[in-house]
Amino acid sequence: MSYNDFIIRDNLKEAYPDVYTPEALSALSALAHFNKRIKEVMATRMQRRAARQQNKTRITFLDPESTIPGTDIKVQDAREGKFEGSVIPADLQRQWIQGTGPAAKPDTPVESSIRNVAYALLSGADGWMFDGEDALGQISTMSLDNQRNLKLAIHKDPVFLKVAAKVAEEMNRWSKSFLGRDIVTDWESQLNFTTKIFRARGLHLDDRHIRDADGVAMAASIVDPTLYVVNNYKELQKNGSSIVLYLPKIQTAEEAGVWGSLLDALEDHLGLEAGTIKVYVLVEQLEATHQLMEIRAALGKHFVGYNTGRWDYINSVSDAMAWDTDFVNPNIEAITMTYGYMRNYEDRVRRTVNTPDINGNFALWQGGMEPNIPVGSEEGVSASMKKAVAGAEREQREGASGKWVAHWKMVHIVRPVWEKVGDANQLGREFPRLSYTQQDADGLILIEPAPTDIRGARNLLSVALQYGNAFGQGMQAAALKPADFFGNDDILYLMEDMATGEIRLSILWEWVHKGAIITEADSETDTSAGTVFSEALYIKLLDQEYDKLLKADTKDVYESSKSTTLPIAREIADVYILSEVKPPWFIDLLNINLNNSDLDTAKSRIDLYMTTLAQEGTRITENLDFVGYEKRADVSAL
Known part of the structure; x- marks a missing residue:
């Protein structure tokens, strides 16, 4: 109409x-x-x-x-x-x-x-x-x-x-x-x-x-x-x-x-x-x-x-x-x-x-x-x-x-x-x-000494992935906690929303691109205090944390999401964190993939967004599924 x-x-x-x-x-x-x-x-x-x-x-x-x-x-x-x-x-x-x-x-x-x-x-x-x-x-x-x-x-x-x-x-x-x-x-x-x-x-x-x-x-x-x-x-x-x-x-x-x-x-x-x-x-x-x-x-x-x-x-x-x-x-x-x-x-x-x-x-x-x-x-x-x-x-x-x-x-x-x-x-x-x-x-930009450790990185990654997945399922607010604490009732689920995913990817982007210094040794990753948080370390942790989510009970990660929205959440997080051009909003990349559960389509849309951001300095904020109207010649193919 x-x-x-x-x-x-x-x-x-x-x-x-x-x-x-x-x-x-x-x-x-x-x-x-x-x-x-x-x-x-x-x-x-x-x-x-x-x-x-x-x-x-x-x-x-x-x-x-x-x-x-x-x-x-x-x-x-x-x-x-x-x-x-x-x-x-x-x-x-x-x-x-x-x-x-x-x-x-x-x-x-x-x-x-x-x-x-x-x-x-x-x-x-x-x-x-x-x-x-x-x-x-x-x-x-x-x-x-x-x-x-x-x-x-x-x-x-x-x-x-x-x-x-x-x-x-x-x-x-x-x-x-x-x-x-x-x-x-x-x-x-x-x-x-x-x-x-x-x-x-x-x-x-x-x-x-x-x-x-x-x-x-x-x-x-x-x-x-x-x-x-x-x-x-x-x-x-x-x-x-x-x-x-x-x-x-x-x-x-x-x-x-x-x-x-x-x-x-x-x-x-x-x-x-x-x-x-x-x-x-x-x-x-x-x-x-x-x-x-x-x-x-x-x-x-x-x-x-x-x-x-x-x-x-x-x-x-x-x-x-x-x-x-x-x-x-x-x-x-x-x-x-x-x-x-x-x-x-x-x-x-x-x-x-x-x-x-x-x-x-x-x-x-x-x-x-x-x-x-x-x-x-x-x-x-x-x-x-x-x-x-x-x-x-x-x-x-x-x-x-x-x-x-x-x-x-x-x-x-x-x-x-x-x-x-x-x-x-x-x-x-x-x-x-x-x-x-x-x-x-x-x-207003005062940084004070505090831990920067592998446990913290795991928490950042796990919760960010889960919020991306929840977003794709239509739940921008959800009670979540890091995967390592699934089944541990002494660690409570926190009722947070999509904004907490924004924080976590921003911080991980900093750690990867600015070389955060790990403050405590970690035996599981054979990391000593003073180690620089590298891209390779991030990729290793991503694989491990993602695997935990795939193995989680449906109580914590819906079984149906493991082959639909969760892989898209991982792709978005990975592109965001590894990109030299920092995206302004995690939610932008999620928004253009709403109602989409196909990973290849998601990859095309993510690439379109990141290319537009890098070349034109602009964000894609429109609904790419708006039937009957294609603002961009290449959107119709998505």
Whole structure:
């Protein structure tokens, strides 16, 4: 079906009339012109990246006398809080625990898929970020299933209510055995407790189902918020709920300004008061930490807070410093929120949110993700839960108003940290104002001594391969652990998402191309301390770790994936790590192979991507299976 401003592939308009409603299609048409602007800022992003690599330059702070591109905001004014921000809405004042996860499952009927939403809204979390990005699989029509399930839940459709009643019983059976009490007392009223939040895909990703009038893939950052807001804003407002989004992967204030303009236009189209749509921003990019006040100013009345994620941020630092042979990350397990550059990044965020705007408004800081889940041996669970609580206590002491959990079972384990304190939030807690010195910049790339060993390399490889495989199966979020610990219930599975695969390949790329020094001897590989991590050593470990996955039980690695998506995951990881030209995103190579289980086809697509990146400096982000349109002459053969 064609429209003046965009094209929807196949028969999806007819298959999802509840998502592609006339109102939603009208809004998409009104916002379609943003596609060109988004493509421009993404091209600029790639140009900056290429220039840094070629000229071997670090990211720097903006000139305080300059104006944020695309806005009329002076950088110095932004830093001094001379802009109008947002009053924090009532339902965001207390967000001690926010859960996160997708609202849909791959290849399952609505009654099964929508269980994800029921678990979330009955969990007792103060807010739940339903993910349309890193944790949501994208095979088939999962992005549309995600939207459908959210609409059914927000409108309390009978289909959802029937599922929620059953899920409440299941949750209480677990909680009685683990916590000694029910966690759901009145399931119907509890559905109203949790603030609904939606994470749209970033500016760097394209929607798989829509192209603009010129045949260019539509930015997912137009499609996702439009479908969510248009289909749900009336019901949310009727129930006294805010319309809240999480915005990922923003690198600059210019990009934040594009988001701000997009949301302004959506509000204007719907007749909503300016600033009605509220946003948290995930700080996932090194460049963003150099422009935090500027990003906050560019989003103005929309902005309510920052979140300090760990996974993507590590990847961004690695990517920005790929040219520097002296910058080598250690084992991933060492890079906690108190490590070197992570510690300095977190400190800048808390100083930013506690700087008042022109009206004296502060912003929220939502702490990082807790990936542990209480499933395993009694000893393993006990140790991991103590670690989880200690991490929450540290963030609360440092000034966070709450944190994230990746599984509903963790809500009642971690939330008491904030309940004991009792304060709704830590808005306005006093911290020093941000400074913009060379010392500050150096702190944001500070590497500290930590292990770089064979055990760490195995963990990086094993988990990266598993996440690539899970992605191909439609599960961008999954509970995984290194293959050597399969069957060991003392080592818990961690509930993480696709971003953790990004980190691992980035670090392995560093180790291979910068010659990381192994810090501990390893008898299995006959490696001594001081050995340089070589390409040959990487290949040896890859063969070994891949073999373990092939031999794993289906509980850990689906048997059917071993001849379909797992070989593709290996091919992508191998090309990524061995390439002299570092790919900007692991997920790009996975995205172009969604719904593909043929290794030869995958190799052709990977080669196309890497050749385009090397020769043109651009990424392939479109759906190569979009029937009826081939942008590139050589795509049709794939």
